[in-house]
Amino acid sequence: MSQQTSYPPVPPTAPVPPRNGLGTAGFVLGVVGLVLSPIPFIGVVAWPLVILGLIFSAVGIARVGKGKATNKGLSIAGVVASVLGLGVCIAWVFIWNAAVDEVKEEVERVAKVDYEVTGDATDVDILYGEVLDPKSETAATLPWSKQVENKGVFKGGTLTVTAGENGGTVTCKITVDGAVVSTKTATGPFATAACTGT
Numbered sequence: 001m002s003q004q005t006s007y008p009p010v011p012p013t014a015p016v017p018p019r020n021g022l023g024t025a026g027f028v029l030g031v032v033g034l035v036l037s038p039i040p041f042i043g044v045v046a047w048p049l050v051i052l053g054l055i056f057s058a059v060g061i062a063r064v065g066k067g068k069a070t071n072k073g074l075s076i077a078g079v080v081a082s083v084l085g086l087g088v089c090i091a092w093v094f095i096w097n098a099a100v101d102e103v104k105e106e107v108e109r110v111a112k113v114d115y116e117v118t119g120d121a122t123d124v125d126i127l128y129g130e131v132l133d134p135k136s137e138t139a140a141t142l143p144w145s146k147q148v149e150n151k152g153v154f155k156g157g158t159l160t161v162t163a164g165e166n167g168g169t170v171t172c173k174i175t176v177d178g179a180v181v182s183t184k185t186a187t188g189p190f191a192t193a194a195c196t197g198t
Contacts, residue, residue: 020075021069022056024060024071025060027053027078029053030050030078034084034085036049037088116174119169119185122166126138142170159196160193161186167188170185172184176197
């Protein structure tokens with residue numbers, strides 16, 4: 001009579017949790033870098049994060065291919081997040097350079113500024129030029145004009161005209177590169193018209 005040996009039932013094996021430490025690290029770094037990349041100034045921190053995220057995620061994908069790791073999806077998501085973050089960082093470089101070039105060009109641009117005074121007043125006191133370094137003249141009769149070249153952000157300067165004691169009308173006008181930027185009129189003894197260009 002044969003005897004049957006019974007073995008205890010084999011418990012079902014628990015599923016192996018996904019393992020891919022580098023892929024997970026790459027995903028986290030890529031997502032954090034992507035979130036920080038559009039923020040001005042703080043986005044500088046995103047550069048190393050997205051680069052490391054891209055490297056770690058790529059290594060994670062390679063480890064999955066060699067059978068040393070699982071969870072390939074998280075590594076792919078890390079690559080995508082890192083590439084997007086890197087794209088935003090690169091876009092910021094171009095935007096920043098364009099803004100710096102534009103400001104530099106504006107500061108270095110030389111503008112032709114025309115200061116003009118018209119009217120029927122006599123013995124007119126004229127103060128014109130850059131705000132911090134104005135020049136003064138007296139015109140016995142009008143019209144009066146002067147053309148100068150200004151360099152810098154504030155290109156128009158100022159023009160202040162004061163009529164003499166006999167009164168009359170005075171009109172100041174500032175023109176920058178052919179465009180009138182300011183004009184004012186005043187009437188009466190010692191009347192003052194002040195124009196400010198930008």
